[in-house]
Every structure is written in structure tokens, then in C-alpha cells.
Amino acid sequence: MDTTSSGKRREFDYSRREFSRVQKLIHARVGIHLGDNKQEMVYSRLARRLRATGIRSVGVYLDQLDDPDHPEWQQFINALTTNLTAFFRESHHFDTLQTHLKTHFRNQNRIRIWCCAASTGEEPYSIAMTAIEALGSARQGIEVIATDVDTRALETASAAMYDLDRVAKLPKAFLKRFFLRGVGKNQGRVRLKNEVRNLVTFQHVNLLDRNWPLEEPVDFIFCRNVFIYFENQTQAALLKRFHSLLNEKGLFFAGHSESLISGGDLFKSLGKTVFSPVRSR
Template sequence: MTMLSKADFENCDMSDACFQQVVHLAKINWGLSLEEGKRPLVVARLRKRVRATGSRDFVDYVQRLSYGDIDECDHFISALTTNVTQFFRELHHFDFLEETVFPELKSSRNIRIWSAGCSTGQEPYSIATIAKKTFGRREDVQILATDADPEVLRFAKNGEFDVSDVHFPSVKHKRDLFEDSESSELRVRAALRNMIDFRRLNLVQPWPINCVFDVIFCRNVAIYFDKDTQDKLWAGFSSRLKSGGYLFIGHSERINFPENIKMEPVGITSYRKFLA
């Protein structure tokens, strides 16, 4: 096999037919909607994978994916999605969680929370921080954190973050989250890590989940999907929520006609399932 030279690699382009194959693979396997306007970004990101895999060109690379190279499929989905997040992102959701949702659940047992599309873990760790403040050391409060990308899950489960990469609404939020340390590496408190079960899950494939949830977070994930896939996702979440359960979505996402899936808006990008 002849590898691309650096100059050839930088000039390597993707044919219309090859781009459509990428669009098809991304859609059928992960639900990603790759419009023509995203083509330059797709080409730029996958060029790196062409070179990293030693593929001759994009056609060779796409064949590798089509033949079921599992490891490269993981890199493929990671390359095409952006894992931009931070602790307590969209703070109004966490304020609502602390002031309204969790107090309602204090008398409940076996509280279940799902962070779907958890990325590198900032979201579920932020949820755990609020949960611990409300529920203390109760062992029946559990958080499921899922993502399709195994690389970000490994990072998230480790619970270590470089101090230069994290930002907080306040110093108190930082103290609640991390063990005391003078190191440049911040370690999430063990009590918070123990509340979370990190698992790999593809949201457009059948969900191997048997329980229903009190709260579901799925923020800035549906933006990668087309409208039909989004509608199926919202309906799926509603079916997995308890009566009166809450769903939080991203700031640029909306549920059209939430009443059709037994949901009602209760705040900014916040919804509640109808009480039975």
C-alpha cells in the first residue's frame, strides 16, 4: 500500500459519491445529519483519519468503514462530533434542578437520572454535585451517563481534569466537585464518582435500559440529528420518564408540539411529563 505524501494528504479531496457514502454511514449508524454545508468540515476532519490509518485516499478509507473496522468506526464518530462542554453549563438547568426538581423527589425512593450524550463527564458530575447536596449519602440515587464515543467515556470515567481546562460559576462549585489538591490535575470527589455508571450507548440504536427515570438530560446532542430522528428521540425519552419526570435539552433545541408526547414546557428548554 502506498501512503499519501504530506503534500498529497493536504490536497486530498472527497468526491461527491464518497461524500454521500460518508453521509449514509453517519446517518444509518449514528443518526448524524451531514448536510452539504458541513462538507468542508467533514473533509478536514476525516483527512486526518485517512492519514492516520494509512489509507490511500478517501475511497479506501470509506471502504474500511463499510467493511466494519470497529476501532476506526469509533474514531470516525469522534471526528465528526464536537465534545464541547463544561461544568454547570447552562446554569439555569442546575438551578432548577436544585430549587425545584430534587426537592420534589426527596420523599421518593430509587431515584434515577440519565445524562444522555455525557461527553467527557462534566454534565453528570455537575448533576451528582447537586444530588449530593440534596440527598446526602443516599445509595438509592443513581446517575446513568452514556455516550456513543468510547474515547470520551474513558476520559469521563477517570474523573481527572486539567485545571486550565475547567471553568466554574463560582469557587464553591469547584470545592463541591473536586478533592483538595495543589496539583494541576483536579480529581472529582470519590463520592460523586461512585454515584455515576458510565456506559456506551448509541441513541439511534435500541436502548438496553430496563428502568424509567425521574430526570433525563440530553443537551446539544439532537442538533446533530434531522427532524425525524429528533422527534423519535424526544418520544423515546418521554417513554422512559416516570409520570411527572423532567427532560432537559440544549439551548438551541426545541420540542415541537410536546403535548403529543405527553410533555409540557416548564422553563427554558425544560419539559415535564404529564402527571398520570
């Protein structure tokens, strides 16, 4: 049996060697760069999978992933992604979206918004609520396409049900307008109203996939707090693809620490990690 750096005995064999295998596997498949300081985090996340599958060592667990089609692959990805998110996270982006929708998209029939690292759904639902606020609930033709590589997060997202503490900071009137309070076994939870849910569709998409199942053009792209896991080269390649997908009067929203340095001449910064595509090249 193996020990941790603090000398505690581990339940499963795990060493630096297995950790580097994990780093290589997850990087090659989804682009996530796991820093060397993540060795213990990886152990605790994979330990759950080993318990669930009855496998006794991390090495044997990882051997299964030699087969790229092994069903454990998706569980491995789900275990290693970080899904931290919140309703109206970086709220200034939603103010910008609202203004831009009112100013430039009021008369466009179909509006398509891609939220490409949608996690457990708080972000795409915030987008949908913003669109309803901007253009009215009677407005047809708004589509929020919410995608993520983590299937477990997507399941939570499509259920549209959240603990009350997840919405505690939202104004009361807003809660009343867009959420239903759970009763019975759902006491202490809220659910998004169908008016909001109907605008959002969920799909499994790995940003590293050669083809994305998306129709062009897309009017807005939210790609927030996922680039931090990717290296510059991956970011640059993705930015090129986002750029060619984006409507020229559309916007690209990045996460708070993502400056798009490697986006170079493709995007113009409008401040606060909002970008517009540059066309004259």
C-alpha cells in the same frame, strides 16, 4: 492529489463524492445530519484517521465501512462527533433539578437520572454534584447513568480529570468541596472526588439503537445539545421513547436551542427548555 476550494493541495484525495458518502454513512449509523458546509471539517477530522491507519485516500478509507462490524467504525464515529460541553452549562437547568429533587424526590429511595449525550463527563458530574447539594452526601440510591456514542469521550469522562481552565468559573468553595487538585504530573489539573464519581456510571449507547440498556422508569432525562444534529423525524421517534421511559413526576431537559417542537403533545413546557411528561392521552 486533490485541492481545497482555496486551491491548496490536499494530503489525501477527497472530493464532494467522498463527502456525500460520509454524510450518508454517519447519518444512517448515528442519526447525525452533517450539513453541506461541513465538507472541510470532515476532511480535517478524517485526515487524522488516515494518517493513523496509513491509508492514502478517503475513498479507500470509507470502503472499509462497507462492513458494518469493521473496527474502524467506532473511530469514524468518534472522529465526527462534536463534544462541546462544560460544567454547569445552562446553569438554570441545575437550579431546576435541585429544586425538583428537594420538592418531589426527597423520600423516593432510588433516583435515576439519565444523561444520554454525556460527552466528556462535565454534564453528568454537574448532575451528580447537584444531587449531592440537594439531598446531602449521605443520601444513598442516586444513580446518574451517563451514556454517549463516542467511546473516546466516554474514556475521558470516566477518568474524571480536567484541566484547571475547565473549572475556572466554578466558585472556590465548590471546587474545594468536590474536586481534588492534581500534583506531580497532574499539576494544573483537577479530579472529581470519589463522592461524586461514585454516583455516575458510564456506558456506550447509540440513541438510534433499537434497545437501550436502561431499567425503567427513569426520573430525569438530560438530552441536551444533541437533538440539533438530528432531523425532526429522528427527534420525534426518540421523544416517544424518552416519554415512555420517564417517571410521571420526572423532568426532561433539552438544549438551549431545542424547543421540542416535534414532541407535540407528549411533553409540557415548563419554560427554559425544561419539560414534564404529559400522561393523560
